[in-house]
Amino acid sequence: MSVKRLLCVSNEGNAGVHAACGELRGWDVCTVDSFQAARKVLAQQHYAVGLLLDGNGTLEHDDTERFLQQHHHIRWIGVFGSELLHRPQLRQAIATHLCDFHTRPVDMVRLHHSLGHAHGMAMLTKGTPPHKRQAGARHIDGQSVAIRRLRAHIDKIAAVDAPVLISGESGSGKELAAQEIHAQSPRAGGPFIAINCAAIPPSLIHSELFGYERGAFTGAVKEKQGLIEAASGGSIFLDEIGDLPLDLQASLLRFLQERTIYRVGGTRTIAVDARVITATHVDLPKAVAAGRFREDLYYRLSVFPIRVPPLRERKDDLPLLTDLIFDKYSDEKSPQLKGISKQAIRAMAQHDWPGNIRELINRMRRAMVLAENRLIMPEDLELAPQEDAIILRDGLDNSRGSAERTAIWNSLAKCGNNISQAARELGVSRMTLYRLMAKHSIAP
Numbered sequence: 224m225s226v227k228r229l230l231c232v233s234n235e236g237n238a239g240v241h242a243a244c245g246e247l248r249g250w251d252v253c254t255v256d257s258f259q260a261a262r263k264v265l266a267q268q269h270y271a272v273g274l275l276l277d278g279n280g281t282l283e284h285d286d287t288e289r290f291l292q293q294h295h296h297i298r299w300i301g302v303f304g305s306e307l308l309h310r311p312q313l314r315q316a317i318a319t320h321l322c323d324f325h326t327r328p329v330d331m332v333r334l335h336h337s338l339g340h341a342h343g344m345a346m347l348t349k350g351t352p353p354h355k356r357q358a359g360a361r362h363i364d365g366q367s368v369a370i371r372r373l374r375a376h377i378d379k380i381a382a383v384d385a386p387v388l389i390s391g392e393s394g395s396g397k398e399l400a401a402q403e404i405h406a407q408s409p410r411a412g413g414p415f416i417a418i419n420c421a422a423i424p425p426s427l428i429h430s431e432l433f434g435y436e437r438g439a440f441t442g443a444v445k446e447k448q449g450l451i452e453a454a455s456g457g458s459i460f461l462d463e464i465g466d467l468p469l470d471l472q473a474s475l476l477r478f479l480q481e482r483t484i485y486r487v488g489g490t491r492t493i494a495v496d497a498r499v500i501t502a503t504h505v506d507l508p509k510a511v512a513a514g515r516f517r518e519d520l521y522y523r524l525s526v527f528p529i530r531v532p533p534l535r536e537r538k539d540d541l542p543l544l545t546d547l548i549f550d551k552y553s554d555e556k557s558p559q560l561k562g563i564s565k566q567a568i569r570a571m572a573q574h575d576w577p578g579n580i581r582e583l584i585n586r587m588r589r590a591m592v593l594a595e596n597r598l599i600m601p602e603d604l605e606l607a608p609q610e611d612a613i614i615l616r617d618g619l620d621n622s623r624g625s626a627e628r629t630a631i632w633n634s635l636a637k638c639g640n641n642i643s644q645a646a647r648e649l650g651v652s653r654m655t656l657y658r659l660m661a662k663h664s665i666a667p
């Protein structure tokens with residue numbers, strides 16, 4: 224029989240759990256006294272059932288809501304002081320996130336019953352193919368309308384074995400969406416192979432994708448399987464598909480039509496059963512109109528088009544995402560750092576995030592290492608404090624300086640600190656950019 228494990232988040236510690244719920248026989252209980260501690264435990268271990276215990280109303284509402292949203296896969300049971308149930312926010316959180324709740328004094332028989340019921344329901348859904356996750360697969364986090372819609376879309380198309388074309392800006396999560404489609408699909412047990420078509424030199428991409436036979440070219444001393452063949456039984460993810468050379472577009476089209484490939488230098492056809500998922504950050508219909516992308520291939524690939532929204536269209540997710548990043552990289556942070564300031568959250572909400580989630584991760588990681596206070600401030604994230612505040616406080620000259628500094632920070636972040644690229648984007652020479660960076664004390 225499998226051990227029934229229970230994560231108990233209690234602001235009254237172990238003794239409080241014992242006083243309220245008795246022995247909880249038959250459960251292997253891990254008790255933590257804060258959401259931060261719970262996040263650490265959950266980063267290491269999976270729990271199907273959780274108990275949330277708040278006898279005195281000290282669980283701050285925003286944090287409770289955020290934590291429950293973030294861990295919505297767990298079946299939560301609540302135990303609260305009956306007087307707390309008058310609070311509309313708590314009632315709302317219970318209705319939205321909990322499977323069941325109890326008031327004190329707890330009826331032990333009913334508590335055991337609801338915990339057992341939650342566990343039983345969790346076991347029923349565990350291991351059914353649509354929800355089975357590939358080891359190491361990650362989640363698309365977020366609760367904004369845009370992300371919920373994306374997840375619902377993914378759930379539907381994952382079950383259908385047809386090509387998917389994912390569009391979206393750089394760093395918005397296209398590869399993550401592809402992984403999620405694979406992980407939710409009946410192919411989840413097979414390989415997921417990702418390849419960036421823009422990163423492989425055109426001279427190598429044919430043999431990388433399709434493999435080669437012995438003697439196909441000088442140096443081909445042994446036959447080699449290509450990536451499409453290696454994805455058989457699973458999915459192949461072709462990122463930056465717009466950069467695939469035209470001759471290879473023809474080979475890919477043949478594969479999509481006939482489900483067979485030829486290796487380079489080969490004459491025999493090889494049957495391959497792989498689902499093709501592609502992504503692009505360029506406008507493929509425009510590339511088709513310009514003659515850079517085959518129209519017939521475009522229609523084959525875009526049976527199910529998906530758009531991953533840029534971060535600026537789902538800013539509601541910023542608090543949740545920053546919390547997740549804070550937890551994920553907390554081992555790297557400076558010891559005195561405890562969290563993110565309200566000013567930083569406001570500055571993030573104002574920023575447009577041209578580099579999307581990747582930019583958010585980079586800014587947060589840098590800030591977590593370099594911040595010198597207890598809370599991350601806008602300047603640690605290399606973001607300007609709210610513009611209105613600057614103008615009112617600092618007058619025009621300083622506001623100009625501040626805007627200049629922000630533009631430089633933003634460009635450098637977007638271009639991965641590549642000075643030449645950032646200078647081009649800002650419309651100044653490299654020398655001018657170096658001078659401005661020195662003026663604003665921005666390290667290269």
Ligand SMILES: Nc1ncnc2c1ncn2[C@@H]1O[C@H](COP(=O)(O)OP(=O)(O)OP(=O)(O)O)[C@@H](O)[C@H]1O
Nearest residue numbers: 362363364365392393394395396397398399580581
């Ligand atoms: N919703 C999300 N929740 C958590 N992490 C995310 C989310 N979306 C993206 N990420 C993270 O952001 C980073 C960039 O995502 P990803 O590589 O999927 O973007 P992309 O659109 O494929 O980028 P590119 O176009 O540059 O290839 C990754 O570290 C990914 O794990």
